[in-house]
Amino acid sequence: MLTFGTGNKAVAMAARDAKPVVVAAYPITPQTEIVEEIANFVTDGTLAARYIPVESEHSSMAACIGAAATGVRTFTATSSHGLVYMCEMLHMSAGARLPIVMANANRALGPGWNIGAEHSDSMSMRDTGWLQVYVSTVQEAYDATMMAFRIAEHTDVLLPVMINLDGFLLTHITQTFETVEPDDFIPPTATPHAIDIKNPGGYGTLTPGNVHFKFRYDIERGMRASIPVIEETEAEFARRFGREYHLYEEYRCEDAEVVIIAMGTLGKEMEVAVDILRDEGVAAGAVRMRWFRPFIVPDLDGKDVVVIDREYSFGYGGILAGELQAKSGCRPFSVIAGLGGQEVTYDDIAEFVRIRRPGTEHWFGVDD
Amino acid sequence: MAIPDEEFLLKTTSACAGCPSSLILRYVTKAAGADTVLVIPACCTSVIQGVYPTTAMNIPVYNVAFASAAAVASGMSEAFRAEGRKTNVICYAGDGGTIDIGIQALSGALERGTDFLYICYDNEAYSNTGMQRSGATPLGAMTTTTPGGKKDHKKDLDAIVAAHNPVYQATACAAYPQDLYNKVEKALSIPGPKFMHILAPCPPGWRFPSEKTIEMGKLAVKTGLWVLYEREGGKLTITGASKAAMKKRIPVEDYLSVQGRFRKITAEETAEVQKTVEDMIARLQREADGIC
Amino acid sequence: MFEIRLHSRGGQGGVTAAKLIAYAAFLDGKYATATPLYGAERRGAPVVSFIRIDDEPIRIYSQIRNPDLVIVLDESIMQLVDVLHGIKPDGEVLINSQKGTEVEGHRTYPVDLTGISLALDLVLAGNPILNTPLIGAISKLGVISQASAKQVIAETFRDERNVEAALRAYEELKI
Structure with missing residues (x-):
């Protein structure tokens, strides 16, 4: 459907259309409209998700981790200080190989307080094991958010994805964009290491130095494997919905x-x-x-x-x-x-x- | 209530000899049963459960960042409920992870009405890192960061939690497993946010012989320093051995003098501890009597 | 590309007005963007919004420096801000004015949006609604079509008086 709205609204609509089961939300300028829109979708019933109004960004990522650990689809959004506040949990989520999708409204860090666009927030998170995509139009914000779920949840990848959009410049600009019916473009989640009561295991237990590096290397394997998965996803998106994207x-x-x-x-x-x-x-x-x-x-x-x-x-x-x-x-x-x-x-x-x-x-x- | 034979904490733990935390965990998991996930922040249980690729736990255990246990449990509980599953989500966290670094996430999860049980096993210090002072360390106790003895009082965690009006709140002690078991079982029968604060006398941390864990727990209750109770629907009930202690107590010196950590406590501080006990007992008695 | 710079005061609905104008252009089948310039967000403070309309996708995010049209929702701002800054030589100005204010060197369209709104008792939180009469006035200038102007108002406002306000502004603005 052809529509008209802000970058924030496009991200929220893409997240809605991807049907997450759990959304954790905490407000921060200039991202707030995303979590407000999703609250509206949950309230009016267009999105059947559990909406967790957490008390901090550290907790929003923690809540996504807890939910994703059970194998369900999760989404959250943040910006700037919120992103760097959840830094620890970014490492935890990637390390736990949880396909969480998050939008980040790129914004400067204080002091002094500044809410304008800057990439210092996400770029300082570059070594966490998160995939990062940067978008340049409202349409791309929608499309990249939609594709992020498929890429993150791909069993060759199983890493979280951050969609970055410039604060105000893109979050608040109003442009034309087209929504899609994803149908089976995003397959159901199939997290192979989801918590299984019948097959109990220890997750994130003490891991000595003679094996820890193997888990680190495995993150890198997922990251490298993500390149063909991104290409395949973008090609499939173009085939189905007619909009082309490349690396x-x-x-x-x-x-x-x-x-x-x-x-x-x-x-x-x-x-x-x-x-x-x-x-x-x-x-x-x-x-x-x-x-x-x-x-x-x-x-x-x-x-x-x-x-x-x-x-x-x-x-x-x-x-x-x-x-x-x-x-x-x-x-x-x-x-x-x-x-x-x-x-x-x-x-x-x-x-x-x-x-x-x-x-x-x-x-x-x-x-x- | 009969305690089942089935074990979820196997005999292969990496716990210290005489560890109260593993003892508590054993009864908590017996009461919770197989359909349970433990969410564990950095604490002694990070070690107790074993080292990869082995585990001493026979239920799923999710290890998470220090400050994040209650928030992770929020997400996990919502995800299970969204899928129509009744799986118990239990945070099992130490005092540092609860009273200090984890209190914001705990407060948020309680306020949001998260359907989970949060258990703080309290050994009154950062024991996992070698006994540093925490907000739960009592007045006069030596730790590696209070070598002269702590000059501040223990933070009143239970009052903070009570201010959130959880559906169920209780205290327990490693020395009284039946009381503990009953409370966990009851807590998990009620939907909504539940909280338990369990005293865990720690032999290396408190500096007493490993075989005296139970004795130390009993002294804590008999002196009135630790009161066993539960609060449900706003009604406080004193339970187990604390019923007697509400009426007649032994002096706090009997508890303080047998622990190396109180070696430097002053007479004034001891008197202050005694007064704190009397004030707390009076306050809890009034609440139990429905006066306040 | 047609570029509009809209000057208003915080609380006057300038940011929303910009979105609605761009939305009407979108309904006309054009590419359009609306961007608020966020500064100190407070009631009464001068606010600037930008609207771009084109037949091709718009690739520009920076501020409009050489507007084709300047809209002034509160003429008292003209004492604080050079609303004509960078305006194209043949650029035009639309001023919400009760006294028919004109600017030198540029075609000016004074229209009493506030008066139209107050006459219809279109007041929100103590402020007259200026969006809907503005949309009517803009459609008179041909920036957006009358049909799209009507549709935007119908989709956005339940109160029928908004359509009336747009019609009155359309009539009142003299080309």
Whole structure:
């Protein structure tokens, strides 16, 4: 059904359509509308889920863990301080191989208080064992949330998935989007290690060093196995519902001599910058990274690379730029822009390309 | 009520000699039966249950992060109920995991009316990490972080829980397994949030010989330092050995002097402990009599 | 692409108005986005919302810098904010005004949305409802169709007087 609404609403509707059994909810700006919408769905009966109004984000992930451990589908949403507050439980949920799906409204961390878009929250959770996808439109927020359940619950993966959408820029923008009838696109949950009273086991017991690493390695196996599962899921989604997604999205890259790389809404707006640059005779292209975990390296051979990071790893650099450099060997012009909702326009992005100096870092608004 | 022979805590535990926590767990699981999941935060029972790939437990045990037990149980209970299953969800947590780091999650789960039983087995310190002070450590007790003896009183966990009006609330003691068994069985027969606070005299932590666990528990009850009761539908009933202790008690010195942890307690502190006991007994008696 | 910047005060319904205008454009078969610019959210504070309407999918998330149309729901804001900032040379201005306020250098459409609302006793939490007459006025400018304007109001508001308010604004606005 073609409809019109915010990014938050799209996420809530996708979660509703995926029919979770348990939803844990705690409010935080700019995600709150998601848990409010789901409360409405549960109240009006369009979603037959147990809605647990927890007392903290640490507990929202804990409640999802408890529910998912019994083998049922779970969903929650958070943002910013809420996400980092549940950090411990992110490690626990991935370690326990529970296919929990969570939306995260990317938002800056204090102090000072700032509710604008920034990727510091989710990027600082990158080593928890969660899959992370970053979306750039309201439609993609819906679609990625829907696909997240199928990917997370796939028995080759069994890892939680975080859908990241830029706070306000995407959570609060109103756009056209189309909902779908998932039918059997998401098969029923079949968690092989769900708690079984008839076959009692100890979960997460003391695990000595001579076996602990095997469980860690197994998480990595799930992460690596997720790549073909994501590709297969996105292909099946396109076949059924007609919308195509890839591990990363290329825009006018075929003959590009310089590519801009970003995630989230900047990854969409930069397409306009590419068009402007092309009109100026610059062979520009863009690569929008969708999946940050697993990390998939685009082919950047022989191209100048401009990476925009909407976060920063203090004492190191832009995280996306650093990871791309480490994995691809490129020498990016690393731009740090958009922190705390800092306004970045397509003109600004085009300018980043014009002033690029490979191998250097540029803080937008500081180094101008 | 007859205690069944079936064991859910097998004889292969990694517990210390004389461990009250494993003793309590044995009776808790007997009362709960096979259709039960234990949710266990970091505590002595993390160790007691055994080391991967073995387990001493014959029911599913879900080990979770320190602060999260009650919240995990919330999700688990809702999921079971959504699927039409009556499986008991029991949090089995130490005093640190309950009174200190886990109290927020406990409060939330109680307030939300979670259908579960939360058991705090209280050995009055962070025993699993080698006896550090917790909010449950009593006045005058030495721990590795109160080498001169604790200068603060034990936190009144039961009053905090009572403020949430759970459907069932009880105390018990490792030294009185029948009383404990009856209460667990009763608690699990009632839907909604239930809470039990069980005293667990810990030989290495409290510094007494391993064979004296039961004796120490009985002294706690006979001195009135620990009162066995249950509160159901707002009505408090004194149970078991505490009925006698409400009328006639032995001095607290008899309890304090046989534990190494109270070696540095002062005469003033002992008098204060005695006064705390008398005040608590009077308060509970008034409530039992329906005066307040 | 047609870009609208809407200036209002917190509590006047400017954010909702932006969504409704974009929704009407969506019903017209266009691509549309509405974005509130969140600052210090408090009653009475100046608020800005952005509406983009296009035949192609909209890829821009940054603020509108060169609007085709500026809407001012509270003309007292014009003393605090340069509502014409960056407006296109041929950009137009719609002002909710009881005294027919005009701005220099740009085609201005003054319309008494507040008066229309008060005359129909359309008051919510002490504030006159400005959304529905605004939608009527906007449809007169051709930004959205009359049919979509009606549908948006019918779907969003139960009170029939809202349709009347839109009609009156449509009539009152002079092109």
